[in-house]
Amino acid sequence: MSEKTNLIAINAESAPLRTKPSNYPEPFAVRMLGREKRILGDLFGITNFGVNLTRLAPNAVSALRHAHTKQDEFIYILQGFPTLYTDEGCTQLSPGMCAGFKAGTGNGHHLINETTEEVLYLEIGDRTPGDEGSYPDDDLKAILMESGKWKFVHKDGTPY
Numbered sequence: 001m002s003e004k005t006n007l008i009a010i011n012a013e014s015a016p017l018r019t020k021p022s023n024y025p026e027p028f029a030v031r032m033l034g035r036e037k038r039i040l041g042d043l044f045g046i047t048n049f050g051v052n053l054t055r056l057a058p059n060a061v062s063a064l065r066h067a068h069t070k071q072d073e074f075i076y077i078l079q080g081f082p083t084l085y086t087d088e089g090c091t092q093l094s095p096g097m098c099a100g101f102k103a104g105t106g107n108g109h110h111l112i113n114e115t116t117e118e119v120l121y122l123e124i125g126d127r128t129p130g131d132e133g134s135y136p137d138d139d140l141k142a143i144l145m146e147s148g149k150w151k152f153v154h155k156d157g158t159p160y
Helices: none
Strands: 035-039 049-056 073-079 083-086 089-092 098-101 110-112 119-126 132-134 141-144 150-153
Antiparallel strands (some): 035 049, 049 119, 073 098, 083 089
16 A cells, blocks of 8 residues: 555645646646645545645636536635636635536536635545546647546647
């Protein structure tokens, strides 16, 4: 058993930062500047779902606006006042608020920190095989490979 799966408990903010700031290909990865993720679930050997502690600097975004075909997602705001953008428009969030995104709806969503203060939130998502991500505002599609890694292609299927 690896050392990571022997953990009982940690202070979430002391967890290591994700080494790769973004999985997106360029020109999209650079748009994730100001976002830091601490991958919490993996530290405990959790494989059925992911848990991240994410910090957004002022003007940073959580992700490109996206929707999943099979992955449910959930966020819980710990600090700050991000704006949630969905197909319905924008909603100001505050500490203690949460939002969920059911798989298969096609409702694109992401957070933007439009304030001068940092935002801190938990994001939780399952890891259902065969998931795909669509990006309504960008020429991008994501395909979850059997290896658990994301493959990114243009909407017409050509690779980046």
